[in-house]
Amino acid sequence: MLELLDGLRAWQLLIVAVAVYGFFPGVVLRFILLAFRRSDPRRAEILAELRAVARWERPFWVAEQAEVALFEGLLERIKSRLFGVNGDYRRVSVATEETSVLASKPILLFRKNGPVVFTGQYVEHNLHSKKEYLPGLEGMITKMHTGPLGGVSHLDIRLGDSEFVIKVPVEYFRA
Amino acid sequence: VKLTNALVQVALAIMSHPDDRLWGYDLSKETGLRSGVQYPILHRMLDQGWLVDGWEDLDPAIDKRPPRRYYQLTEEGSRQLGALLQSARTDRRFAALKPAFAALQPRLA
Numbered sequence: 001m002l003e004l005l006d007g008l009r010a011w012q013l014l015i016v017a018v019a020v021y022g023f024f025p026g027v028v029l030r031f032i033l034l035a036f037r038r039s040d041p042r043r044a045e046i047l048a049e050l051r052a053v054a055r056w057e058r059p060f061w062v063a064e065q066a067e068v069a070l071f072e073g074l075l076e077r078i079k080s081r082l083f084g085v086n087g088d089y090r091r092v093s094v095a096t097e098e099t100s101v102l103a104s105k106p107i108l109l110f111r112k113n114g115p116v117v118f119t120g121q122y123v124e125h126n127l128h129s130k131k132e133y134l135p136g137l138e139g140m141i142t143k144m145h146t147g148p149l150g151g152v153s154h155l156d157i158r159l160g161d162s163e164f165v166i167k168v169p170v171e172y173f174r175a
Numbered sequence: 176v177k178l179t180n181a182l183v184q185v186a187l188a189i190m191s192h193p194d195d196r197l198w199g200y201d202l203s204k205e206t207g208l209r210s211g212v213q214y215p216i217l218h219r220m221l222d223q224g225w226l227v228d229g230w231e232d233l234d235p236a237i238d239k240r241p242p243r244r245y246y247q248l249t250e251e252g253s254r255q256l257g258a259l260l261q262s263a264r265t266d267r268r269f270a271a272l273k274p275a276f277a278a279l280q281p282r283l284a
Binding site for chain 1: 198199211
């Protein structure tokens with residue numbers, strides 16, 4: 001009887017170990033990465049890095065990624081929604097004096113019918129397909145969407161070939 | 176650029192493999208920095224053109240894993256990080272990193 005109980009305990013331990021070190025890290029990480037925008041390369045990057053992490057270390061590493069996703073993903077998403085200003089502007093603002101002056105008033109850069117250029121790779125996902133827009137692609141603003149606090153958060157643009165791309169977060173553009 | 180311990184550690188790690196492809200996780204193992212500290216630094220370097228990034232060339236179906244993103248030092252990055260490390264080397268705040276500076280000495284000279 002005791003042997004049977006010992007055997008049962010060993011099975012339970014094995015199942016817990018498989019769940020904690022094999023199953024949960026990948027599942028939990030996928031949930032955590034939802035904090036990043038769908039087009040953010042960090043989603044794919046962090047998921048791919050998981051395979052390089054030693055199995056015993058994975059649960060802790062995944063927990064660490066929650067911090068990255070919270071501050072780099074979610075917070076910037078919220079900031080962009082509310083104020084229309086985001087991390088990309090903050091990042092370029094340290095590059096030169098000129099960009100930092102521009103970064104202090106990013107909202108003024110965009111105006112209806114004004115020109116814009118993609119500064120990052122934007123991927124638009126549809127139900128069965130995805131389309132990529134590469135940095136350097138130029139367009140014209142047809143509509144500006146504002147966040148709850150009045151800042152520009154998204155743009156609708158028309159590309160040179162009369163293609164329309166709608167509701168693209170402003171951090172993908174510069175005027 | 177504000178010199179911080181984390182920035183200097185990342186710069187040291189990158190400059191010790193100037194021609195190699197650098198992977199985020201391996202870099203964090205080398206620097207001992209948390210992802211939440213290291214990735215913002217890497218992305219700032221990307222924005223400034225000190226690094227370029229790319230994706231591993233593999234077939235996920237054959238290799239049974241997704242491609243990893245790598246970072247690679249640019250010429251401009253090599254110059255800027257070299258200058259950054261030169262000024263950090265004499266800074267007393269980074270005295271604990273002396274052995275790493277010593278190992279890198281021939282490249283910084």
